[in-house]
Amino acid sequence: MSAGLSREQAIAIAAAAVPAEAVVVAANGHVSRALHAVADRPANFYMIGSMGLAPSIALGIALARPERLVVVFDGDGNVLMGAGSLATVAAKRPRRFVHLCFDNERHASTGGQRTSSAVVPLERLAEAAGYAFAARATDEGGFRAALARAFATDGPAFVLVKVKPGGLPPGTARVEITPEEMTDRLRRVLAGGAT
């Protein structure tokens, strides 16, 4: 399998497409570290554990604050682990909810072990569950087009983008913000209405 984009390229494209008013919940592992390295902001929440649960955290925010746009930066291993949550998101049908899956078909942060997303089409799981929009992108043009449609969707949207396997670029820092600081800064954003 070959894909046009690296994970870092895809995350940078997605981060630039996220509106300033959105809350972002990023999955544990390299997805969080890559997002933090390119576009940290107080409205980004980085999971360091609780694998599989990024869309659930995001859904909690979305149900508590339905007017907010909530975006999930997820990975294939995470989506597989929390696949049941695709049903919950679809059933509760948050109107402003964009669920991105950066699919390298690997558990990158534990040494690159394979996941089944090479043969299991995760965007089809989301579509079957009832997401309002679901798409797979394999190159930059397709990813940008899918992102635009996802952010314009009334209802939960899922975009899977295939990315090349590989580790983080040398020098990518760990997320140094403490868990408590991450909670507090997001609480301030959500309480104050600003980012």
Next chain:
Amino acid sequence: MTPGEDFVARLEARGFDFFTGVPCSLIAQVLSALERGVRGVYVEAVREDEAVAQAAGAYMAGRKPVVLMQNSGLGNSLNAIVSLNQIYRQPFLLVVTWRGFEGKDAPEHLVMGEAMPAILDAIRLPWEVYAHDRIDAALDRVEARFTERRPSALVIPPGVFEGHA
């Protein structure tokens, strides 16, 4: 008013406004009250760890969450509790039932029925056994933990939410 309805009413009076969980027959009265309608949010979760993570998000969004589950789901939710809510300081009230109480239940409940107190102690989640005549004192303690930004649990043995008050 049933004990379950009273319990929900008292939670709502104290500002709890986000309810999520997976059912247990021991709290059917509570779940019926939630299904009939609460001022806040009620979500039927597919798995107990999903409910705990939803509570984390809801807390950050300004809500005061309650997670409800049978103790068979406590194992499912441990990673979320210890690697999300506890370390990120996202408090919630855990309402967890005691299947396997006093060793009297179907086989699938007996190990957890015996182990639950030790499991809750091991992850340092404060808990107490709930009785309806002690509700206000119990909820005072839950709220004190909330102020400390810690989850805490009310453990529901059989019979508490049955019949009418």
